[in-house]
Amino acid sequence: MERNNHLPRQVALMRQSLFDQGYLDEQFVQLEELQDDANPNFVEEVVTLYYRDSARLVASIEQALDKSPLDFNKLDSYMHQFKGSSSSIGGRKVKAECSQFREYCRTGNGEGCIRTFQQVKREYATLRKKLEAYFQLARQAGPREAASRST
Amino acid sequence: MSTSQALSVTSLKGEVTALVVDDDKVSQVIHHHLLNILGIENHVVGNGKEAVEIHLSGKKFNLILMDRDMPVMNGIEATKKLRDMGIRSTIAGVSSHSVSQERQAFIEAGLDDYHEKPLSVAKLLSVVSKIMHKA
Numbered sequence: 006m007e008r009n010n011h012l013p014r015q016v017a018l019m020r021q022s023l024f025d026q027g028y029l030d031e032q033f034v035q036l037e038e039l040q041d042d043a044n045p046n047f048v049e050e051v052v053t054l055y056y057r058d059s060a061r062l063v064a065s066i067e068q069a070l071d072k073s074p075l076d077f078n079k080l081d082s083y084m085h086q087f088k089g090s091s092s093s094i095g096g097r098k099v100k101a102e103c104s105q106f107r108e109y110c111r112t113g114n115g116e117g118c119i120r121t122f123q124q125v126k127r128e129y130a131t132l133r134k135k136l137e138a139y140f141q142l143a144r145q146a147g148p149r150e151a152a153s154r155s156t
Numbered sequence: 157m158s159t160s161q162a163l164s165v166t167s168l169k170g171e172v173t174a175l176v177v178d179d180d181k182v183s184q185v186i187h188h189h190l191l192n193i194l195g196i197e198n199h200v201v202g203n204g205k206e207a208v209e210i211h212l213s214g215k216k217f218n219l220i221l222m223d224r225d226m227p228v229m230n231g232i233e234a235t236k237k238l239r240d241m242g243i244r245s246t247i248a249g250v251s252s253h254s255v256s257q258e259r260q261a262f263i264e265a266g267l268d269d270y271h272e273k274p275l276s277v278a279k280l281l282s283v284v285s286k287i288m289h290k291a
Contacts, residue, residue, distance in 0.1 A: 029251045032274050032276075034276065038188060038277055039186070039193060039277075041187050041193075044189070047189065050185075051182060051185055051186060054181055054182055054185055055182045058180075058181045058182060083224065085252070086180065086225070088252070089180060089183070089252045089273060090180055090182050090183070092252070092274060093180070093182045093183055093186060093273070093274045094182065096223070119242070129204070
């Protein structure tokens with residue numbers, strides 16, 4: 006059976022670049038530690054759950070940003086939840102934009118909130134694409150490669 | 157340490173039970189799985205009120221992982237209520253609040269331990285080792 010011997014290396018390189026470029030942090034590694042033969046797709050499952058579950062939060066924030074005047078307490082509360090969830094999967098850039106948004110909530114800067122939320126959404130979408138590509142490649146490489154990590 | 161190393165250090169199967177109290181589904185899944193891997197039988201509820209109710213139904217747990225911010229009843233109220241009910245389980249607060257006053261308020265509600273979210277294998281092991289020493 007033909008097998009692409011380069012795949013494991015490609016997977017490792019792709020994974021490393023996600024960390025090097027700041028998309029992911031140590032928490033993602035923690036999730037990988039929970040993956041084993043009994044739960045070979047744990048990380049992908051958690052990430053899928055994150056995107057499914059956080060979609061409603063994103064929609065709530067969007068709606069709240071449409072109101073006038075802005076309710077900064079409500080916005081901050083939504084973003085606190087969203088930030089918590091994002092940090093649970095190691096979404097470093099998403100988390101950073103969330104923090105920025107919360108700063109603008111604290112200072113009552115509506116324009117800042119609206120502007121930053123665009124960045125939150127952009128990082129959120131970018132991370133999703135990158136992780137989907139990574140998981141797809143990892144699956145092609147085979148379960149052993151997907152579950153292992155280089156130090 | 158790696159998870160497999162952790163497993164060789166602790167053999168908790170059947171010895172420790174836990175309750176995960178968190179409204180965030182991602183945290184629920186991660187903490188549930190983390191506990192499973194350590195052989196800790198666990199139950200998951202979505203807010204403080206459910207945590208209180210499960211105790212009122214007669215269930216008891218060695219360890220409660222209590223999130224701070226939850227709808228209906230938050231972690232501070234739930235911790236106070238459980239302590240008032242005479243629950244002496246190890247309650248570990250898990251929160252993303254880094255401001256010291258907020259942390260202090262949570263601790264004063266009756267926590268035995270406090271950790272910043274998200275929980276890791278190492279953090280959970282340090283919590284579990286406290287239960288073992290308590291016993």
